[in-house]
Amino acid sequence: MSEQSATDVPGEVPADLEAIQRALVEWYETDHREYPWRQTEDPYEILVSEVMSQQTQLDRVVDAWRDFLDRWPTAEALAAADRGDVVGFWTSHSLGYNNRAKYLHEAARQVVEGEAGPSDRPRNGGETTADGEWPRDPDGLSELMGVGPYTANAVASFAFNNGDAVVDTNVKRVLYRAFGVPDDDDAFETVAQRLMPEGESRVWNNAVMELGGVACEKTPDCDGAQCPWREWCHAYQTGDFTAPDVPTQPSFEGSRRQFRGRVINVLNEYDELTLDDLGPRVRVDYAPDGEYGREWLRDLVGDLAEDGLVSVGETDGTTVVALDR
Known part of the structure; x- marks a missing residue:
């Protein structure tokens, strides 16, 4: 590390x-989720999964990926296939733009016919397949037809442990x-x-x-x-979960996540607080014996304590909460 x-x-x-x-x-x-392409280091199998996964939900890809490899198990088999058959498979499995099928077919031919050998960058693991010499880094893999920077890096990472972030x-x-x-x-x-x-x-x-x-x-x-x-x-x-692809605040107003965040925020300003001092700073409707009172807050900070984010103790019979620094 x-x-x-x-x-x-x-x-x-x-x-x-x-x-x-x-x-x-x-x-x-x-x-973690168990996708079959996570169980292989074969660059051909990984390339197929990456091309299929472009703008397609992963769960939908699983069956198509297995069917594709049953029919064309190696780059050599795919290169020898009729391109129309490959495009027909793509269409029948609703995998999106047919150009991806054409590019994948051409990439297999490039590897098999030696048109995409390894680049000059240092190698780090991975096996040469019987189908041909695979490029082992993002630069070399980018020479394959239809393989952009993201896909090239993914194959380099997952097949050869030789990718960028x-x-x-x-x-x-x-x-x-x-x-x-x-x-x-x-x-x-x-x-x-x-x-x-x-x-x-x-x-x-x-x-x-x-x-x-x-x-x-x-x-x-x-x-x-x-x-x-x-x-x-x-x-x-x-509690602010906006992001570049989440321009508006997600639906978390009033959620447990929001109040956990507020507890951490408040405790960042104080060494420690009793429940009754912390409560009103977390939500304006805090009432010690009310619905959102000591028991509600004690349960909330208990979760945070289990996660190692706060410490909860007793001082003169009063519950005290502090940020676990």
Whole structure:
């Protein structure tokens, strides 16, 4: 894991990069969605999944991906296929623009016929397939027909563990919310690359995309998905979940997430507070014995304590809450 400082990157990325990296990777490795292309390091199989996934929901891709590989299991088999058959498959499985099928067919031919050999950049893992010599880095993979920078980097990462940090819409949303990264492509690229542990593009890019797809969607599910970055997340602490692709405030007004954020915000200003001192600062209708009173607040801060964000204690029979620094 990286131990370098984050003080020279845009936004408010904490200096302890190693803690951030470890938290995300452990979260991902503990539990993540099981897509079949995550179980392979075959560049052909991964390329097929990436091309199919363009503007298509992943759950819809699974059956089409398996059917495609049953019919054309290698790049050599695909290159030898009739292009009309490939386009027909694409259409019958509602996979979007037929040009993608044509480009995938041509990319397979390029690999098989040796028109897209490895580039001069250093290699890092991966196996040469029997179908031909695959490019092993984003620059080389970009030479394949229809393979843009994002797809090239994804294949380099997942097949050869030799990619750069992925920066897609989901990743931008995560970085914007978690670390206040400005809505600027160069800023996102800089922060994403700094956060990624060196030589771990495979697990890191899978993990950060999983975070954006499971916990930090347009409507976030921070607690339900047990987001590993809650401890550092600016949006989680403030309750402001806007993002570049979420221009208006998501529906969280009055939600538990909102009040958890307010508790953290208030405690940032004080060493510690009793429940009755904290309550009115969290919601204006706080009443010690009311519906939104001590029991409601005690339950709320109890959740935060379980997440390691606050500490709860007793002083002279009174419950006291402090930020767990």
